[in-house]
Amino acid sequence: MGYWRGGTATPYSVEMILRAPDGNGQCGAWAELLSACAHVHGLGATKVRIDPDRVRNPGAQGFLVKKWDFGTPSGTGHYPYLLDHDVLDETGIPGQDNDNPPGGFKDHFVVRQNGGQIYDPSYGVGPYTPDSAHENAAIDGIYDGPWARPQDPGVQELTYSP
Amino acid sequence: MHRKTWQIDLRFLLRRFPILITLSLPCVATGQQKPGPWSIARSDGGMAAIAVQPAGSNSWSWQFAMLDVTTLVAHPSVALCTLQSFTGPPEAITLKRLQRGDWAIADSYLPGGTHSSHYVVVDKDAFAAHPVPQTAPYRVDGLRLVTQTQHEQPAIRDVSIRQIIEAGGEPYLVGESYGVGPDAPTRHVAWCAPARIVNDTLTGVIIGDGQNPHAVQTEGHTLVVIQAPRARVSDHPVWGGQLRLYASDDLEQWKPFPGPPDDLEFGDFDLCVTRDGLTIVGLADTNPPDGRTRDSARYEPALALVTLVYDAGRQRWNTVAARRDKSLSPEMEVKVIPPEAIDGRLMLIEREPDGRFRARSPMQ
Numbered sequence: 459m460g461y462w463r464g465g466t467a468t469p470y471s472v473e474m475i476l477r478a479p480d481g482n483g484q485c486g487a488w489a490e491l492l493s494a495c496a497h498v499h500g501l502g503a504t505k506v507r508i509d510p511d512r513v514r515n516p517g518a519q520g521f522l523v524k525k526w527d528f529g530t531p532s533g534t535g536h537y538p539y540l541l542d543h544d545v546l547d548e549t550g551i552p553g554q555d556n557d558n559p560p561g562g563f564k565d566h567f568v569v570r571q572n573g574g575q576i577y578d579p580s581y582g583v584g585p586y587t588p589d590s591a592h593e594n595a596a597i598d599g600i601y602d603g604p605w606a607r608p609q610d611p612g613v614q615e616l617t618y619s620p
Numbered sequence: 621m622h623r624k625t626w627q628i629d630l631r632f633l634l635r636r637f638p639i640l641i642t643l644s645l646p647c648v649a650t651g652q653q654k655p656g657p658w659s660i661a662r663s664d665g666g667m668a669a670i671a672v673q674p675a676g677s678n679s680w681s682w683q684f685a686m687l688d689v690t691t692l693v694a695h696p697s698v699a700l701c702t703l704q705s706f707t708g709p710p711e712a713i714t715l716k717r718l719q720r721g722d723w724a725i726a727d728s729y730l731p732g733g734t735h736s737s738h739y740v741v742v743d744k745d746a747f748a749a750h751p752v753p754q755t756a757p758y759r760v761d762g763l764r765l766v767t768q769t770q771h772e773q774p775a776i777r778d779v780s781i782r783q784i785i786e787a788g789g790e791p792y793l794v795g796e797s798y799g800v801g802p803d804a805p806t807r808h809v810a811w812c813a814p815a816r817i818v819n820d821t822l823t824g825v826i827i828g829d830g831q832n833p834h835a836v837q838t839e840g841h842t843l844v845v846i847q848a849p850r851a852r853v854s855d856h857p858v859w860g861g862q863l864r865l866y867a868s869d870d871l872e873q874w875k876p877f878p879g880p881p882d883d884l885e886f887g888d889f890d891l892c893v894t895r896d897g898l899t900i901v902g903l904a905d906t907n908p909p910d911g912r913t914r915d916s917a918r919y920e921p922a923l924a925l926v927t928l929v930y931d932a933g934r935q936r937w938n939t940v941a942a943r944r945d946k947s948l949s950p951e952m953e954v955k956v957i958p959p960e961a962i963d964g965r966l967m968l969i970e971r972e973p974d975g976r977f978r979a980r981s982p983m984q
Contacts, residue, residue, distance in 0.1 A: 462707065468711075468730065470730070470733060470734070470798065471798065484730065484732075484733050485732070485733040486733040486734065489733075507733070507734075507777070519704065519731075519759070520706075520731065520732065541678065541704070542676065542677055542678065547677075547678075560706040560707045561678070561706050562678070562704075562706035563706065563707070563731060563732035563733070564729075564731035564732035564734070564736055564761075565731075565732040565733050565734055565777075566732055566733055567733040601704070603703075603704055604679065604702075604704055
């Protein structure tokens with residue numbers, strides 16, 4: 459099995475990833491798989507959706523997953539860094555059978571156990587408490603189209619629901 | 621990255637079928653990047669093509685080109701917009717020429733854990749400008765069901781637009797979504813919504829359960845064909861699904877419509893209206909096994925490219941052709957264009973590995 463292996467992975471549910479011949483799936487599939495495993499053992503687990511906080515980051519289309527190297531911004535405003543020019547994607551956190559998953563996502567799914575700790579099965583990491591600990595460990599920035607800004611470790615910039 | 625010259629070369633190598641259309645669509649070579657999706661739609665006196673091509677390491681461009689099949693003149697392609705995606709090209713793109721002459725275009729991405737789409741209407745006059753101005757498509761992330769109050773959050777946060785239709789001079793979107801609310805059973809649904817986007821969200825109605833919806837309009841009715849959910853018979857991969865049809869007069873109330881025989885299970889398919897009536901062309905398993913047989917990992921579908929025509933009098937679908945040959949594969953895309961587009965005949969459009977498109981009768 460794998461996570462975004464080869465750049466494109468279409469399964470996004472536990473049923474789809476188990477049916478896929480190569481078991482190559484997305485975060486939603488991995489989150490449902492871990493939740494299902496937890497339920498088998500009688501443990502409480504909930505699939506949690508992560509989005510950019512669009513109140514704090516107007517127009518945000520997604521977030522940059524570690525690791526990105528921010529250089530000198532060439533633009534202005536809330537997102538002054540031009541992707542692939544001012545800020546470059548580097549080899550980041552390895553995922554399931556994938557040493558370098560995609561560097562940015564519109565959203566992401568993780569698992570919350572017993573209403574508290576966050577586990578991220580796509581990357582095999584956790585637990586994290588509070589949610590901002592996961593955010594700080596996972597992302598480097600927020601982007602809107604080809605423009606980006608670095609994540610502020612002192613401020614929670616992602617929403618976790620529920 | 622090596623940027624090639626953008627050009628389109630349309631040639632009919634044979635006036636008789638099969639016809640080979642050579643479309644050297646815009647291309648930016650970026651190594652092993654997966655090619656983007658494409659679609660063809662009828663326009664006044666010809667066709668238009670939209671294709672998604674790499675524009676950079678994490679960006680993709682919509683390339684639009686008019687194809688005049690009457691004069692065999694292919695116009696240069698136009699880059700309409702460039703969109704960011706770290707997860708590869710969109711899964712699908714579709715276009716439709718609206719009654720007033722504008723072009724409506726929509727795509728569907730998997731940019732994270734859920735589907736997201738873009739939608740835009742390009743004014744017909746935009747193509748007269750030099751250069752053609754870049755468009756800024758609307759992002760569509762959510763679908764609110766009309767049964768909910770406006771104060772509720774969207775019940776569906778997974779939006780994959782698959783087709784654009786038009787009724788009463790207004791464009792509508794037909795698509796599919798996964799998951800209906802956090803407490804509801806997870807399922808795939810097909811839906812229809814006016815192309816009015818408020819806060820990245822559509823408001824529409826569910827047509828039925830299933831995936832890969834295709835729509836066709838005839839005599840005031842809209843017919844949507846959906847690939848039905850597959851019964852879970854094992855943990856082995858299964859291929860194909862039965863087709864379920866739904867009809868509506870107002871795009872709000874959808875009623876079941878007679879479908880093809882259940883002993884046909886389809887992979888990809890398409891439909892249109894021909895002089896013979898409603899027509900479905902699809903890659904089908906013509907001998908689907910029972911669950912026990914399908915449980916075998918060695919199971920392979922008995923593939924045929926079938927053409928079905930609806931007999932309105934008997935309210936049943938008749939298989940008028942079933943082509944079996946070695947060129948068929950379970951992953952084959954099926955796209956047809958209506959008979960008005962080329963020589964008065966329903967044509968199947970196929971894309972060759974080298975990027976060229978082949979148009980031929982699905983029956984041959």
